[in-house]
Amino acid sequence: MEGKYVEGIGNVRISEDVISTIVAVAALEVKGVVALTPRPAADIKGLLPGKKTPAKNVRVDEQNGQVVIELGVTIEFGHKLQEVSLSLQTEVKKAVESMTGLTVSAVNVFVQGVKLPEPKEEAEQEPTQMDLSEPKEQTPTDDAAEQED
Numbered sequence: 001m002e003g004k005y006v007e008g009i010g011n012v013r014i015s016e017d018v019i020s021t022i023v024a025v026a027a028l029e030v031k032g033v034v035a036l037t038p039r040p041a042a043d044i045k046g047l048l049p050g051k052k053t054p055a056k057n058v059r060v061d062e063q064n065g066q067v068v069i070e071l072g073v074t075i076e077f078g079h080k081l082q083e084v085s086l087s088l089q090t091e092v093k094k095a096v097e098s099m100t101g102l103t104v105s106a107v108n109v110f111v112q113g114v115k116l117p118e119p120k121e122e123a124e125q126e127p128t129q130m131d132l133s134e135p136k137e138q139t140p141t142d143d144a145a146e147q148e149d
Contacts, residue, residue, distance in 0.1 A: 014100050020055035023069055026095035027058075030088045032079035037072040037112040066105035067096065072112040085109045 027033055036057040059070040069092060075084050089107040096104050 014102065016060045017055065019060045019067065019069075019096060019100060019102075020058040022096050022099050023058045023060070023071060023092050024055040026092045027071060027073065027088055030084065030091050032075050032084035033073050033088060034076050034115045035074040037074050063105070066103045068106045068108070069093075069096070069104060070108045070110070072110040074113040074115055075111055076115050077117055081111055081114075085111065 024036055027036060038057050057072055061068045061070075071092075073084075073088065075081055088109055092107045093104045096102060
């Protein structure tokens, strides 16, 4: 990726890994996003075992001096996918541009999944009622009534 040139000082080159990390952090802060997931047609490196980081699920390309970002996400059930995606695009673009000075021309979001709510266990759904009162003491008249029956 080409760096941004500052007159009289030199070149600044920003690694794609750095931009991917900025994207991952910004994306995970968006309400409704629960995870970054492997993007469609991820390269073979993403499938190999090893250290998995959310930034590995981000693709950064430079085209004509502008940055194009692709990322896959899992969104929490109950959130509107369009609203979360739009917020995600806005926040990622803002974070990358403000931290790097680069121009982001596109943030392509692929909704790869929806996290369903976890089922509640029966114990959580219906609390058991226990009789916490003190046991009754039997009186002689109670014993006599039981024997007669």
